[in-house]
Amino acid sequence: MSDTVKYLLDEEHLPKFWYNINADLPQPMAPVLHPGTQQPITPDDLAPLFPRAVIEQEMSTEREIEIPEPVREVYRQWRPAPLFRARRLEKALQTPARIYYKYEGVSPAGSHKPNTAIAQAFYNQQEGVKRITTETGAGQWGSSLALAGSLFGLEIVVYMVKVSFNHKPYRRAFMETFGAQCIASPSDTTASGRAILAKNPDSTGSLGMAISEAVELAVQRDDTRYALGSVLNHVLLHQTVTGLEALEQMAMADDYPDMVIGCTGGGSNFAGIAFPFLHENLRQGLNTELIAVEPSACPTLTKGAFAYDFGDTAQLTPLVKMFTLGASFVPPGFHAGGLRYHGMAPQISHLAHLGLIKPRSYNQLECFAAGVQFAKAEGIVPAPEANHAVRAAIHEAEKCREAGESKAILFNLCGHGHFDMQAYTDYSAGKLQDLTYDESELAMALAGLPSVC
């Protein structure tokens, strides 16, 4: 048996700075627009939503942004996170490829999400905020903010997409154990929730709707702010701690990736692993492929439009230029709830538009098959979202086998599947199928994109 090899950094190698891709964009991004005036937003426009430190990061073009020591102190509980060489998987695949994975499931919430939750909770606490509202799909983000709120003494209110709320009672219990309040969205606690329910009392919700509710609640009280678990620049920034560690760990392994793979819902997990390697591509003229993997049933980067759109259903958020399926698009109910979002991080959208990031998509069944194959070889049951990255990595390793090429493949195993076992149960019982979105619904959602002068 050839074996998994672990590359573990000393705590002294825990990064002191996050990496800000805004410092290195080959072309500037389109400005974020105020939804009313369609003029570029100012820090003041965002002040009801975010603490000042976060707004500064959102707009910063500094390459390195210091990670505050209290955030690093919490990070140290599980960071630096391990990077593994998947030798047992390589053997099972009979591939000459070298497969590496960064494992973010070691965090107490079980995913990469605490990397930004801890930071956001810290900045809010520093500025006297008492309560943070947010939305969650699969529950990884809500769990992480609940954890962060508990550590920093903040009240947390999570709007959880109703279909997930009903399917995943244990995610809710997990959040509540940390003291957070978890509300099924759409709910009657907000005007936007009530409006959705009036139109469709049976609505099972969407991330876009839950965002509307969380934002609405946040702006109502001075002591309350809102937190987002993906999409925005500052969130992607906080996630770069994973890629920065991985850069050092690949050096420990005396190797360098030919490709870096991550799954993309809002984009933060992919950005976290990929942006530091993109920086090396730009800085050193390297050609590491950066592969963003999305579900075929919610194909934002591969089938969406690159256009201005709202982040939420009720059109309360600023307008951002991004790949989008239209804010009214509701993807079918596949199991990777964290990838069921109509939009995509503007930074990732911009880089994909420039050809610096290569998107692709896979169907649900092949992703679960890859996840089971990975679990049997490596011992870790991945989250359904992470299975998309696993699928791409196995696909690439199989191509290496066919071509007789030994490439180095690095992917982000962004979380474990302990709260997703119903999906695995359904998969092994043959109850899952590949889902497709409704073409005409997508066309309608795209036709409804806001016109921006």
Added chain:
Amino acid sequence: MSDTVKYLLDEEHLPKFWYNINADLPQPMAPVLHPGTQQPITPDDLAPLFPRAVIEQEMSTEREIEIPEPVREVYRQWRPAPLFRARRLEKALQTPARIYYKYEGVSPAGSHKPNTAIAQAFYNQQEGVKRITTETGAGQWGSSLALAGSLFGLEIVVYMVKVSFNHKPYRRAFMETFGAQCIASPSDTTASGRAILAKNPDSTGSLGMAISEAVELAVQRDDTRYALGSVLNHVLLHQTVTGLEALEQMAMADDYPDMVIGCTGGGSNFAGIAFPFLHENLRQGLNTELIAVEPSACPTLTKGAFAYDFGDTAQLTPLVKMFTLGASFVPPGFHAGGLRYHGMAPQISHLAHLGLIKPRSYNQLECFAAGVQFAKAEGIVPAPEANHAVRAAIHEAEKCREAGESKAILFNLCGHGHFDMQAYTDYSAGKLQDLTYDESELAMALAGLPSVC
């Protein structure tokens, strides 16, 4: 905020040997007896159940037993496991105590159980075994053996106590993802299962019954052996890797525990953390208190008899001298399924009888309260079994606060609660209560202990 501090050993410090307490017992243990002849068993008696290397370990009095390199290679995926100083918990408790916890939930199966599952799977594979049978209560052990079977290419059959099988479908899904077969016990696949069902078709099962079924299946086929996840000497031996690491990590922290705490079901988790410190007590004349914590509703060490008994209901196992509530005792259905066993490891029983280990018990509700308090401070949601150790640690820290004493408290956080969220849901909904066993049932079970000449 004062912060958690992590003590992480380099991989070079992964122990090369397990520690065998049999080398240092102040008095010899009572022999294990053949159930038919009541004569001390021989290695040959055990050969239908275990591979020869395991039988040798079961009977060995060597102090150090080498950990095979292929086992260490798998261990390295998550070992050395971290030891944390729980500074945030200390602060929440306002205690001068120094609280440390060894965290075994970092293993892919989420508990300490893979420490022995990997070893047992390895020895079986080495000796040409193709299939291993076992039983599981809460599912931690079954998951761990399923994982180990997947890594070493062995077929695994798990008899899961029916009440847990029904309450914890996700544990079953987890085992099946690794390719194991999981059967609700009592079942109609064995004579002992059928006999139990004939008497009581609604039987919800017990560990004692599941052991009978697993043992029966194992002895039927030459290519099949049986594995136990606790109780036996070799299992406790394999778990000492945790205490050996903790010894080094306490030295890193420049501290030494005044007490070492672990929960006890069959005893392996407690033995793992405690025996290396007991060795130091004996060797150096130290007085570290070794506190074994059990549920008040299954009080083997605190209310049981120290007597010869069977390990299982159908009386298929050898007779061992241990603290026992009687093999026919069925504990009430509290949530810490891993602690619902009528017996106790003979080594622990012997040491408790000699006064070298101090047992105590707590009720379910106070244990869940402690678990929630721990989760809010330290970010980790413990398994219900581990909550017993958490409760004792918090209790001791509170005593320190009252006495104004700063003691060093080390406990084994033997697993996370990701598959136990229903218990937390019930607890926070106020649906849990403290359970008590039936006094007359216990008296009857004790009266039914086998008479041994």
